[in-house]
Amino acid sequence: MQTIEVVVDALARQGNNNLSLTLVSADGSTLPAWQAGAHIDLHLAAGLIRQYSLTGDPQQRDSWLLCVKREEASRGGSRLVHEKLRPGQRLTASLPRSLFALRPARHTVLIAGGIGITPLLAMAEQLDASGQSFELHYYVRQRGDIAFRHRWQQGFRHGSVKLWCGCEGHSPRRALPPALQHPDGQRLYLCGPQGLMAHVQQQALHHGWSPEQVHSEAFAAVTALDGQDAGEGFTLILQASGRSFYVPPEKTIAVVLLENDIAIPLSCEMGICGACLTPVVSGLADHRDTVQSVAEKTCTSQQIALCCSRSRTSQLVIDL
Ligand code: FES
Incomplete structure (x- = not known):
């Protein structure tokens, strides 16, 4: 790299x-x-x-x-x-890697929790510079937690910013942006703690947003196998060579491949960067990464994060 x-x-x-x-x-x-x-x-x-x-x-x-x-x-x-x-x-x-990019929309809704503001501030800047309509919602526990305060005070020409403070009764569970009730022509980008993203995603789907309209990025890693049921072992087959490997419950696909001297691109090893995403040829992936959207994890041609994801089927064939 x-x-x-x-x-x-x-x-x-x-x-x-x-x-x-x-x-x-x-x-x-x-x-x-x-x-x-x-x-x-x-x-x-x-x-x-x-x-x-x-x-x-x-x-x-x-x-x-x-x-x-x-x-x-x-x-x-x-x-x-x-x-x-x-x-x-x-x-x-x-070099910069782009896995959470803006896509065309009539109006873009950005919802950040805590330090999840970082990619969404950049999105607000990019949308504003290109004259596209947006609104940014920034959830913090208290006003003292606000990052880039001076930037918010300046405001934007083509978008609005709303700060929501949990200690003032405006947590995501109590107060969500009204724009979530009107999905037509909009796209939604989320970045923040898992709980916030899961709640907003659930509410958005409830109000008629399609999974393709909702994009998210976790800033906190899901620990690869810690705290999650690793399930059964399975057989991994590499399509190019036909070689197969048993992936036991206590090892990741990445570890098994590296142990067998098969080079794979790895970076975060936590399912948050996308470096190890590899196309699935057949079998059913058990996705445990947070880098892919729900739509990407459920579409017909899928990729699997070798560093943390597993298989729901006894055999998984990947394009390697
Ligand atoms: S190495 Fe980052 S997602 Fe797998």
Whole structure:
């Protein structure tokens, strides 16, 4: 995977527990272009690679902006960013990868929870720059949690922003945007905690939205097999070579393939980045990733995340 060297140009507090990072290229050149919803892999230390959504204005090519929440249950990435990263530090980054891109719509509804605001702020900037109608709803626990406060105060020309504070009685369970009741011609993008996304998705489907109109991205990983029933073992068949492997309940497909010296692209290993998505030829995938939409997980030609998903059938043939 192609990478570039970047330098931490600035760090700034963005409300309680959030830190924004401004990255510039180490050689002073213009950074690769990206679309709203894209993310990069950031190599924070040896063996510590984390995925972060790019935020801010996608037209800004001199720097990239990220925002990282301090996670109490950090597996290392969030803690390192908050406690160790300093301006001037060099890091390696992947090129932007786009798995959560905007699609044409008469009107776009963006709903963010907490740090899930990062890709949706970029979407708001992109929609505003191209004169497309949108509304952005940003759910936080309390007003002190709001990131990019100055940006919201400026407002947008073609869209509106509404802040919802849980401590003022405006949690997603109590108050949802009225636009959810009118799906015609709209698209809905969600990013935030699993609970928020599941609730909004359920409400949207209840109000007549089709799964194809609803797009979501989780910022918190689902742990691959932890806490989930791994189910039965199954046989994995690689279409190109015809080789087959038994995937036991305690191992992922990715682990079995790597143990057999079969190279596969891996990045997050948590089902959130899409690097390992591979087409399914036959069999029924048991999807456990959060990178694909409901529509993608139920369409006729499916892909499977090798790092975390499994099989519902005793045999699964993949295009590898
Ligand atoms: S490696 Fe990221 S989804 Fe599998």
